[in-house]
Amino acid sequence: MEQSPPRNTSVTVADVARMAGVSKATAARVLGGYGTVSERVREAVTAAARALNYRPNELARSMTTGRSGTIGVVVGDIENPFFSLAVRGITDIARQAGFTVILTNSGENAETEKAAIRTLLAKRVDGLIVSPASESDIDHLREATRSGLPMVLLDRGSEALDVDTVIADDRHAAETVTRKLIALGHRRIAYITACDTPDHCFRMVQDINTGSVRRRIEGYLSVCAEAGLTGMEKWVRVGAVKSEQTHSIVAELFRSPERPTAIIASDSMIALEIFKVHRQLGLSIPGDVSLVSFHDADWTSVTTPTVTVVRQPVYDLGTTAAKLLVERLNGAAPAARKVVLKSEIVERASTREAYGDC
Amino acid sequence: MEQSPPRNTSVTVADVARMAGVSKATAARVLGGYGTVSERVREAVTAAARALNYRPNELARSMTTGRSGTIGVVVGDIENPFFSLAVRGITDIARQAGFTVILTNSGENAETEKAAIRTLLAKRVDGLIVSPASESDIDHLREATRSGLPMVLLDRGSEALDVDTVIADDRHAAETVTRKLIALGHRRIAYITACDTPDHCFRMVQDINTGSVRRRIEGYLSVCAEAGLTGMEKWVRVGAVKSEQTHSIVAELFRSPERPTAIIASDSMIALEIFKVHRQLGLSIPGDVSLVSFHDADWTSVTTPTVTVVRQPVYDLGTTAAKLLVERLNGAAPAARKVVLKSEIVERASTREAYGDC
DNA sequence: TTGAAAGCGCTACCAC
DNA sequence: GTGGTAGCGCTTTCAA
Numbered sequence: 001m002e003q004s005p006p007r008n009t010s011v012t013v014a015d016v017a018r019m020a021g022v023s024k025a026t027a028a029r030v031l032g033g034y035g036t037v038s039e040r041v042r043e044a045v046t047a048a049a050r051a052l053n054y055r056p057n058e059l060a061r062s063m064t065t066g067r068s069g070t071i072g073v074v075v076g077d078i079e080n081p082f083f084s085l086a087v088r089g090i091t092d093i094a095r096q097a098g099f100t101v102i103l104t105n106s107g108e109n110a111e112t113e114k115a116a117i118r119t120l121l122a123k124r125v126d127g128l129i130v131s132p133a134s135e136s137d138i139d140h141l142r143e144a145t146r147s148g149l150p151m152v153l154l155d156r157g158s159e160a161l162d163v164d165t166v167i168a169d170d171r172h173a174a175e176t177v178t179r180k181l182i183a184l185g186h187r188r189i190a191y192i193t194a195c196d197t198p199d200h201c202f203r204m205v206q207d208i209n210t211g212s213v214r215r216r217i218e219g220y221l222s223v224c225a226e227a228g229l230t231g232m233e234k235w236v237r238v239g240a241v242k243s244e245q246t247h248s249i250v251a252e253l254f255r256s257p258e259r260p261t262a263i264i265a266s267d268s269m270i271a272l273e274i275f276k277v278h279r280q281l282g283l284s285i286p287g288d289v290s291l292v293s294f295h296d297a298d299w300t301s302v303t304t305p306t307v308t309v310v311r312q313p314v315y316d317l318g319t320t321a322a323k324l325l326v327e328r329l330n331g332a333a334p335a336a337r338k339v340v341l342k343s344e345i346v347e348r349a350s351t352r353e354a355y356g357d358c
Numbered sequence: 359m360e361q362s363p364p365r366n367t368s369v370t371v372a373d374v375a376r377m378a379g380v381s382k383a384t385a386a387r388v389l390g391g392y393g394t395v396s397e398r399v400r401e402a403v404t405a406a407a408r409a410l411n412y413r414p415n416e417l418a419r420s421m422t423t424g425r426s427g428t429i430g431v432v433v434g435d436i437e438n439p440f441f442s443l444a445v446r447g448i449t450d451i452a453r454q455a456g457f458t459v460i461l462t463n464s465g466e467n468a469e470t471e472k473a474a475i476r477t478l479l480a481k482r483v484d485g486l487i488v489s490p491a492s493e494s495d496i497d498h499l500r501e502a503t504r505s506g507l508p509m510v511l512l513d514r515g516s517e518a519l520d521v522d523t524v525i526a527d528d529r530h531a532a533e534t535v536t537r538k539l540i541a542l543g544h545r546r547i548a549y550i551t552a553c554d555t556p557d558h559c560f561r562m563v564q565d566i567n568t569g570s571v572r573r574r575i576e577g578y579l580s581v582c583a584e585a586g587l588t589g590m591e592k593w594v595r596v597g598a599v600k601s602e603q604t605h606s607i608v609a610e611l612f613r614s615p616e617r618p619t620a621i622i623a624s625d626s627m628i629a630l631e632i633f634k635v636h637r638q639l640g641l642s643i644p645g646d647v648s649l650v651s652f653h654d655a656d657w658t659s660v661t662t663p664t665v666t667v668v669r670q671p672v673y674d675l676g677t678t679a680a681k682l683l684v685e686r687l688n689g690a691a692p693a694a695r696k697v698v699l700k701s702e703i704v705e706r707a708s709t710r711e712a713y714g715d716c
Numbered sequence: 717t718t719g720a721a722a723g724c725g726c727t728a729c730c731a732c
Numbered sequence: 733g734t735g736g737t738a739g740c741g742c743t744t745t746c747a748a
Contacts (some may be wrong), residue, residue, distance in 0.1 A: 028726065057482060063727085078442050095462070100477055120413050302661055
């Protein structure tokens with residue numbers, strides 16, 4: 001005789017209550033873990049729930065409580081090791097705090113980001129962690145916060161948005177790196193970033209609307225200026241989004257008569273491409289060109305030469321953002337906090353003194 | 359005079375209906391995009407919705423329709439480049455199909471996975487994409503499917519589970535790789551995996567309950583046997599979960615009197631650790647030991663030497679899984695499909711003929 | 717084409 | 733401590 005297992009689709013509190021011989025309200029109390037119930041009743045209900053294989057319906061619960069138990073996360077691209085590590089940090093804290101994470105990729109595109117936010121609002125997420133694609137195009141974010149939704153900005157801030165923000169000390173890190181390169185005699189220092197401008201050219205820092213990158217470039221330019229290097233804007237290259245684009249940017253730099261003697265890569269994917277191209281062109285790192293990369297990707301310590309990097313506390317960026325958000329979700333309502341986590345320069349073999357005439 | 363923007367918290371269909379001067383049902387029809395409405399009414403309602411800044415409540419909609427518009431995803435660790443790429447594939451397809459993704463990490467732990475599944479069921483996800491931590495410990499998965507929830511297994515199958523499955527041709531890839539190494543004269547070939555056994559020792563393939571890895575080891579052992587190499591089980595090392603563990607496993611192998619002449623790394627994180635250790639110990643790749651890695655991580659093409667890898671179609675693993683699931687969510691109900699995607703061996707500089715007495 | 721009303725499964729409030 | 737009951741915001745009959 002086959003014992004058909006209880007078909008679960010929609011065993012409700014009412015069913016459990018009936019089986020346990022109590023009212024819906026009472027069953028709900030023990031199932032939902034609120035209010036007070038006598039021990040006997042609690043056991044009866046629990047037993048009935050198990051027998052029926054009852055599964056709570058979070059959706060229904062959310063309807064009445066107004067809390068969905070979810071956090072919406074918007075990152076540029078989960079495939080990017082920077083974001084996957086940060087998201088790991090977010091999910092770890094979220095799970096621990098009883099929240100679940102809805103993940104969306106913006107592809108660093110403001111329109112896609114808007115659509116994502118809209119969806120997340122419709123899903124009634126309890127809070128938002130966003131790494132905004134643009135610093136200026138933020139009406140959708142402002143509106144979300146204005147409607148009372150707690151939000152934390154990750155890795156990129158926005159002066160125009162008065163919300164919790166967790167970033168690394170990008171400007172300081174860039175300053176330090178630039179200073180070191182200049183001390184090594186470098187004068188032609190290129191900075192390559194994925195951030196793009198309408199005409200794919202860089203003129204001034206205001207062109208960059210990704211906070212973290214803008215701050216880095218500000219640091220880079222200011223240290224250069226301090227050292228008497230002016231017009232360094234011409235060494236900033238934007239639009240290194242996909243590897244082909246990065247490839248041509250790097251190749252063009254390397255082939256130009258005035259080749260840079262040092263390059264700062266704004267992320268590890270760009271650094272990787274630089275590594276590929278320098279080899280194709282038969283150049284030497286650090287003989288011909290020094291290399292520094294933002295983000296201490298795991299591989300940077302095994303290449304030949306090993307790569308000097310800015311080690312950002314990426315995982316902690318994620319956990320910190322999640323913690324700030326969870327605090328608010330648990331009722332705290334302090335003024336917007338701006339947290340800046342320290343980066344560390346890890347000097348390895350890809351940087352050395354500039355050659356020749358520099 | 360400050361124009362206070364419409365406070366959005368809970369503008370409902372009823373509000374819109376009232377403002378548009380129609381019934382709730384009618385407003386709902388245009389807002390929800392179903393049923394038929396006259397053009398005039400549609401416009402009135404749309405206008406009212408905009409004026410009130412109406413936001414649909416997906417939760418409420420889900421309650422009545424029974425569809426939440428979400429897909430639950432359970433992976434081992436989003437920080438692992440393999441999974442982050444696969445998840446990228448999943449989210450791309452999901453978004454395109456109008457679904458949103460709830461992401462959870464199991465940490466390759468069956469208990470954590472169970473809890474995750476329970477949460478996802480409570481959230482009433484429409485379907486599940488799971489990369490099961492264990493092939494045998496799957497009652498929770500079986501129960502989920504039995505209750506009618508569509509599910510797709512990613513990267514790892516389970517004979518015991520008759521559901522859609524998307525994997526790479528791991529066994530074949532391992533066979534090919536092993537055959538090549540043997541042809542190069544290798545006899546002492548180690549295989550290192552993160553999959554663990556209760557006593558951290560490997561005796562037979564049944565010890566491994568991660569489908570993909572088990573199939574690889576099967577392929578490896580069978581090709582060895584074909585070539586007359588027996589007892590190769592002793593060359594399989596398990597438990598390379600964290601880098602410290604991998605480190606000691608590799609160091610121990612390298613220091614043993616009978617050092618392996620070739621190593622197959624079951625994932626790119628292990629390969630990276632092998633790279634670090636070989637250098638610390640002053641060994642040469644491929645002079646002293648050849649290296650092959652599963653997963654074509656981006657860095658494998660820039661190290662010195664470059665690393666021979668099994669290039670799995672990771673992104674496609676993700677998109678395919680998502681497509682199979684979306685098909686079912688859209689009503690298709692074919693028998694369980696087992697999709698096997700082809701891997702490709704990319705021969706680079708880390709493999710060469712065995713030295714000396716082998 | 718439109719409206720009234722009945723739920724979806726749960727929580728919350730108020731009596732008893 | 734327990735039970736009745738009124739919603740949460742939406743979709744979905746069923747009549748008009």
